[in-house]
Amino acid sequence: MVDHVFAPAVFTPAVTYRDPKAATEWLGEAFGFTLTMAIEGPAGQAAASHFEMAAPSGGRIMIGGQWAEWTRSPDEIGGVTTQSVHVHLADGVDEHCEHARRSGARIVAEPADQFFGDRTYRAVDLEGHVWTFATTVRAVSRADAEAIIGIPIFATDWD
8 A cells, every 4th residue: 555645757768878979860860759958978978968859749768878887778788678668659650660660770570569459669779779669559448458368457547
């Protein structure tokens, strides 16, 4: 039982790159993100840079350099990553995928309809971060989703 209620929070992922400035340029081209803030570190000190980008359908992401011992690009650690970023698009996930592919994204899961009503694809960026893009293509009730996968689903906001 929760005995303390916190104010609503906004989540903003922060993703680490060896070259954060190049990453912002690539993310803009490949995924359609828009640069909303740029703080460039001194010459030769990419780790001191901080960028923020807006996603096409809302939300934002922070892009930074390897500024501490515990921050690394997946390319620095053999391609391993401990998180992925999920971006919900208003529409056009198939076209988004093709544009990302033409821009150099490695598509690791082609666009496919999911049991919960979204169509998704998964891409890996220029330094190994994993991105999932989704568009809702049909309404699915929780009961229908449970029937499809054969197990119960707990959800506070899914009827």
